[in-house]
Amino acid sequence: IDDLRKKTQHELDSLSRLMIEENNFHSNILQLVETKDLDLADKLVDSAIQSSAAKHILYTYKGMIYAARDRHPEAIELFNKSMSMSSEFPLVLVQRGESFLKLKDYDKAIADFKKAADINYDFDYQVGKAYEQMNLIDSAIVYYTKYLDHYPEKIKVKEHISTLTSSKN
DSSP: OOHHHHHHHHHHHHHHHHHHHHHHHHHHHHHHHTOOOOOOHHHHHHHHHHHHHHHHHHHHHHHHHHTTTTHHHHHHHHHHHHHHSSSSOOOHHHHHHHHHHTOOOOOHHHHHHHHHHHOOOOOOOOHHHHHHHHTTTHHHHHHHHHHHOOOOOHHHHHHHHHHHHHHHH
């Protein structure tokens, strides 16, 4: 075993370095989008697409950049491209849902958020938010409560539910 470990250590170190670089790339892109450094994010994603166009997540990031620029139809096209290359996953579903919300296409937004919530209950919050924007307060409360079932410490969500409940009456 020690001989095998010595023979493969270099390859394992190289793989470890590659994984760290990949994780750093993804973290950096998300940070750049969050801080609105969109030109740099755009350049990095375009460069990555040129060298590895088969990675669906790159099109998700590109869509996030378009969405941050309020170019939601183009963002949705890129989210669709990402999903056509891979299965639907929560990040892209929620991002596309957010773009649908901005375009006031509530049914599509809710459908995406519900698919994401089926995979990860964290996204029940987005379903509630979409229903609230549609002024379907009872449905919003249902999904905020489902979210709160998993995160009972979220005081602001509890307070928001109380506000919605009292505004109904």
